[in-house]
Amino acid sequence: MILEFLRELTETSYRIFTVQDSKKIAKLLGLKESNIPYILRSLVSKGLIRSLYRGTYAIEDTILSGSPIHKFEIAMNISRKGAICCWSAFVFHGLSDQILSTTFVFQFMRGSARRSDYKYQIDHSKYQLIQIDSKHNWGIKTIRLGEITVNMTDLERTLIDGLIYQQYCGGFREVMDAFLNAKDKLDPEKLIQYALKTPIATQKRLGWILSSLGISQSKEIKDQITTTRYDKLNPLGIRRGKYNKEWMILENF
Numbered sequence: 001m002i003l004e005f006l007r008e009l010t011e012t013s014y015r016i017f018t019v020q021d022s023k024k025i026a027k028l029l030g031l032k033e034s035n036i037p038y039i040l041r042s043l044v045s046k047g048l049i050r051s052l053y054r055g056t057y058a059i060e061d062t063i064l065s066g067s068p069i070h071k072f073e074i075a076m077n078i079s080r081k082g083a084i085c086c087w088s089a090f091v092f093h094g095l096s097d098q099i100l101s102t103t104f105v106f107q108f109m110r111g112s113a114r115r116s117d118y119k120y121q122i123d124h125s126k127y128q129l130i131q132i133d134s135k136h137n138w139g140i141k142t143i144r145l146g147e148i149t150v151n152m153t154d155l156e157r158t159l160i161d162g163l164i165y166q167q168y169c170g171g172f173r174e175v176m177d178a179f180l181n182a183k184d185k186l187d188p189e190k191l192i193q194y195a196l197k198t199p200i201a202t203q204k205r206l207g208w209i210l211s212s213l214g215i216s217q218s219k220e221i222k223d224q225i226t227t228t229r230y231d232k233l234n235p236l237g238i239r240r241g242k243y244n245k246e247w248m249i250l251e252n253f
Contacts (some may be wrong), residue, residue, distance in 0.1 A: 067146035075105040086168035089158040095178035095214040103124040172234040201231040
């Protein structure tokens with residue numbers, strides 16, 4: 001019964017599964033739901049599956065027919081098909097050479113349903129779940145990693161996120177390095193169109209950076225700057241530095 005259950009899991013392409021998925025398998029096999037806890041405990045004790053977090057399991061890498069369980073695959077499961085983002089996306093797109101102990105992932109929520117961010121420790125790895133409004137579900141692409149597909153912020157969205165979520169991207173210097181590394185491969189027009197979806201402070205930071213790097217500037221961004229308020233270039237930094245009148249930015253770096 002136990003091995004038959006595992007065989008059905010693998011043949012139906014489950015790699016990560018929940019107790020609810022187990023009920024579907026049990027129904028296919030004509031097993032009682034009351035047997036599921038015993039089956040799962042037995043599979044864990046035999047080293048055939050492992051518990052990831054409450055109510056969620058993964059088939060052990062040693063018996064998977066394809067590639068091992070990837071951290072991004074776990075992140076997709078945690079976020080209910082969100083998107084790999086921020087510092088993790090920096091590394092994926094070749095914008096950072098840091099070796100990360102944490103995988104960052106967006107979870108798109110209705111505005112009223114958003115709560116605080118969550119941290120998970122799974123399989124000796126850390127995961128940071130960042131909940132954002134579902135209206136910001138743009139600039140996402142699907143990539144293939146072996147047998148699996150995951151959602152990832154594209155290059156331009158990743159750079160924009162660096163201006164908004166610096167705390168999840170390694171800080172201001174890391175974000176600046178990312179723009180420098182992306183200089184010859186980014187699409188300036190797409191970057192600007194993405195920026196126009198964000199608050200004016202983010203647009204001003206982008207305008208300043210594009211100007212500093214000698215990348216094509218956008219009249220569209222400048223036309224948005226109607227405020228007399230100086231926003232901080234580094235939103236997490238102290239309010240001290242040179243005032244840049246062109247972009248209405250306080251150069252606090």
